[in-house]
Structures are given as C-alpha cells and as structure tokens.
Amino acid sequence: MNDVVLTGDRPTGPLHLGHYFGSLANRVKLQDEHPMYVLVADYQVITDRDLPGEIQRNITGLLLDYLAVGIDPDKATIFQHSAIPELNQLLVPFLSLVSVAELGRNPTVKDEIAHSSQQAVSGLMFTYPVHQAADILFCKGTLVPVGKDQLPHVEVTRLVARRFNERYGEVFPLPEAMMGERPLLRGLDGGKMSKSRGNAIALSAGEAETAALIRKARTDADRLITYDETRRPEVANLLTLAGLCLGREPRDLAEEIGYGGAAALKSLVTEAVNDFLRPIRARRAELTESDARRILAEGNERAREQAIKTLQEVRTAMGF
Incomplete structure (x- = not known):
C-alpha cells in the first residue's frame, strides 16, 4: 500500500x-x-x-x-x-x-x-x-x-x-x-522563530522589508566571522540561513567573510535571502x-x- x-x-x-x-x-x-x-x-x-x-x-x-x-x-x-x-x-x-x-x-x-x-x-x-x-x-x-x-x-x-x-x-x-x-533556524533575535514575535522573514515579505529585518538581526562585536553554534549562536544562525538559501556550508561562508564583521555578514545574508525568495515572490504575484x-x-x-x-x-x- x-x-x-x-x-x-x-x-x-x-x-x-x-x-x-x-x-x-x-x-x-x-x-x-x-x-x-x-x-x-x-x-x-x-x-x-x-x-x-x-x-x-x-x-x-x-x-x-x-x-x-x-x-x-x-x-x-x-x-x-x-x-x-x-x-x-x-x-x-x-x-x-x-x-x-x-x-x-x-x-x-x-x-x-x-x-x-x-x-x-x-x-x-x-x-x-x-x-x-x-x-x-x-x-x-x-x-x-x-x-x-x-x-x-x-x-x-x-x-x-x-x-x-x-x-x-x-x-x-x-x-x-x-x-x-x-538544521533548526532561530529567529533574527536569537529566540524561537515565530510569526507572532516579529523575528521571522515572511515568504511574502518584499526585498526592502527583508533587508530591514536582517539589519536588525542580533550579532556580536567580534569582527572575525566564525561559525560556532555554542559561543556565537546568533552569528551561526545567520550563516545557516545564508547557507540554506545558497546551498552552501555555513563554515565556508564564514571563511569568505573573514574580518568583514557583522556588516559584511548581513549584506551576504540579505543578498542570499532576496535572491532565494525572488522566484517565490514572482509566483505569488501571479496568483489571485x-x-x-x-x-x-x-x-x-x-x-x-x-x-x-x-x-x-x-x-x-x-x-x-
């Protein structure tokens, strides 16, 4: 059966x-x-x-x-x-x-x-x-x-x-x-991702809204970007999100960013998420x-x- x-x-x-x-x-x-x-x-x-x-x-x-x-x-x-x-x-x-x-x-x-x-x-x-x-x-x-x-x-x-x-x-x-x-994706504030907590990127969100949400995401003060789920959970979460959207390993992305800090990390994540969501947004716009x-x-x-x-x-x- x-x-x-x-x-x-x-x-x-x-x-x-x-x-x-x-x-x-x-x-x-x-x-x-x-x-x-x-x-x-x-x-x-x-x-x-x-x-x-x-x-x-x-x-x-x-x-x-x-x-x-x-x-x-x-x-x-x-x-x-x-x-x-x-x-x-x-x-x-x-x-x-x-x-x-x-x-x-x-x-x-x-x-x-x-x-x-x-x-x-x-x-x-x-x-x-x-x-x-x-x-x-x-x-x-x-x-x-x-x-x-x-x-x-x-x-x-x-x-x-x-x-x-x-x-x-x-x-x-x-x-x-x-x-x-x-892997589990956390919210942009480091907590559980939830519609009601305002810490998630909706599939229907526009590019500008997505960029604004990622700019507010929690990171830390260390300029060297590394993937460490235990010591740097917020940074690791953003790397995981970008990795899922790009089909790449989060650690590889961290090495590429290096000393670019939170600004470079968020720029990468924003571009990855918007590129990933673009065809989904286009299909949604065709529906009534x-x-x-x-x-x-x-x-x-x-x-x-x-x-x-x-x-x-x-x-x-x-x-x-």
Missing part, C-alpha cells in the same frame, strides 16, 4: 523561511512520491487563543504561500478543517479511546497550555492531540512530517488507531512520524485570491469525500 502523507499549518499569519526550510520544501518533494493531504487547520487556531483573528485573510495568505513555494493542487489535496464536518465527527469516538490521565501527561499539551494566551485552558486545548488524530486518520495517513515537539501527538494517534482496531476491527493504519533533517478560494473549494470537496467514506467505515465497525 502506498503511504499517505498528512501535513498542514494553522492559519495564524504569513509563513516564513523557517516554515520553508523546516517543512514546505519537503512537502514539495513528497507530493511527487506519495498521495498528500495538506490541512489548513483553522479550527486549531482557537486551541490556544480566545479569538481566531483575521482568519479569512490568513487562510487566503496560507494558500498563496503554499502555491508560491510549489505545492501543486493537482498532486496534493489542500483542505480546510472547518469545511469537513465528517472529519470532526471522528473526534467523538476517538475521545472514548483515551483516558483523561493519558491526555494530561502529554508533554506537548503541557507546554502549549503553559504558553497559551487564554485566561483558562479550554477543553479543545486539552483534547488537541485527539483532534490531530482525527486529522491524520480520516485520510488513513501513514506518514506525518513533524518536529520533535510534535512526536507525542503522533504517539496519541497511534494509540487511538491501535485501540480502535483492537476494539472494533481493523480500520486504521498506524502512522509513522517523519522527522526533518534540516480567487485562485486560492477555487483551489481550496476543490480540495475541500476531495477531502470530504474521503472523510465521508472513513466515517462510514467507523460507524459500521462500531455497529451504529
């Missing part, structure tokens, strides 16, 4: 270079190798916040970013969480398979609760891993590209699938986590919001057909 890939993003703002090198580039490769579902996880926006924000604008922007980097709607099914009611109905039987204690021990949920902007933890946040299990299993997903922090969620999905199969009969495959091989809406509608239709089929299998297996 051919593996099925499930991946996606929450529409909370524009995608950035961290997303590209962390997951988007791999998705473009995977869509040529496996059937792939790409989830616009709009319902999951309210897991850790009270309001979804500018949700429609963010969904459109997400679609345009996907298309600009090369995700092909003829190869990948791009769909919207809230448009697939049958997918979300799977949450009810799945919740019956997981104990409250097991949900409470999930380390990723603990961390997300600690960093939540909500005044009180919602039931949706607490059951987030089971909701993700529904996302993965509705399409019989077998490969789930994740970062290390998402591994516990995949384990919950495997637990749900295994218990359902044991209790009601074989319906679901056991998905496997697919870990990325790219109506293109995004049409592609999402078509993907929703395909995803819903699959969700209806899976939900019927679940009902039949359970005796409903």
Whole structure:
C-alpha cells in the first residue's frame, strides 16, 4: 500500500523561511512520491487563543504561500478543517479511546497550555492531540512530517488507531512520524522563530522589508566571522540561513567573510535571502485570491469525500 502523507499549518499569519526550510520544501518533494493531504487547520487556531483573528485573510495568505513555494493542487489535496464536518465527527469516538490521565501527561499539551494566551485552558486545548488524530486518520495517513515537539501527538494517534482496531476491527493504519533533517533556524533575535514575535522573514515579505529585518538581526562585536553554534549562536544562525538559501556550508561562508564583521555578514545574508525568495515572490504575484478560494473549494470537496467514506467505515465497525 502506498503511504499517505498528512501535513498542514494553522492559519495564524504569513509563513516564513523557517516554515520553508523546516517543512514546505519537503512537502514539495513528497507530493511527487506519495498521495498528500495538506490541512489548513483553522479550527486549531482557537486551541490556544480566545479569538481566531483575521482568519479569512490568513487562510487566503496560507494558500498563496503554499502555491508560491510549489505545492501543486493537482498532486496534493489542500483542505480546510472547518469545511469537513465528517472529519470532526471522528473526534467523538476517538475521545472514548483515551483516558483523561493519558491526555494530561502529554508533554506537548503541557507546554502549549503553559504558553497559551487564554485566561483558562479550554477543553479543545486539552483534547488537541485527539483532534490531530482525527486529522491524520480520516485520510488513513501513514506518514506525518513533524518536529520533535510534535512526536507525542503522533504517539496519541497511534494509540487511538491501535485501540480502535483492537476494539472494533481493523480500520486504521498506524502512522509513522517523519522527522526533518534540516538544521533548526532561530529567529533574527536569537529566540524561537515565530510569526507572532516579529523575528521571522515572511515568504511574502518584499526585498526592502527583508533587508530591514536582517539589519536588525542580533550579532556580536567580534569582527572575525566564525561559525560556532555554542559561543556565537546568533552569528551561526545567520550563516545557516545564508547557507540554506545558497546551498552552501555555513563554515565556508564564514571563511569568505573573514574580518568583514557583522556588516559584511548581513549584506551576504540579505543578498542570499532576496535572491532565494525572488522566484517565490514572482509566483505569488501571479496568483489571485480567487485562485486560492477555487483551489481550496476543490480540495475541500476531495477531502470530504474521503472523510465521508472513513466515517462510514467507523460507524459500521462500531455497529451504529
């Protein structure tokens, strides 16, 4: 049986270079190798916040970013969480398979609760891993590209699938986590790269905006540029970013810059990033919001057909 890939993003703002090198580039490769579902996880926006924000604008922007980097709607099914009611109905039987204690021990949920902007933890946040299990299993997903922090969620999905199969009969495959091989990109301030922290370069950012963000990036006072992740993490991060954009080793770039200092480093990074993003920006400029809406509608239709089929299998297996 051919593996099925499930991946996606929450529409909370524009995608950035961290997303590209962390997951988007791999998705473009995977869509040529496996059937792939790409989830616009709009319902999951309210897991850790009270309001979804500018949700429609963010969904459109997400679609345009996907298309600009090369995700092909003829190869990948791009769909919207809230448009697939049958997918979300799977949450009810799945919740019956997981104990409250097991949900409470999930380390990723603990961390997300600690960093939540909500005044009180919602039931949706607490059951987030089971909701993700529904996302993965509705399409019989077998490969789930994740970062290390998402591994516990995949384990919950495997637990749900295994218990359902044991209790009601074989319906679901056991998905496997697919870990990325790219180096971690930090934000331009040295912290975790995040849309909300303003320390990331959006794929949709213009050349002048990109240059301004890189000028503000943290470095240090040493004029000799070296690649040292431990002692000089901010400098190493900029070298890594340039290396990813140029397809070169960060240490080689550091040797070329030598005593040029932070100014030469930032100049190199700016040129590398703008050159890299230029074709992505050009493709994005050719797309319209109506293109995004049409592609999402078509993907929703395909995803819903699959969700209806899976939900019927679940009902039949359970005796409903």
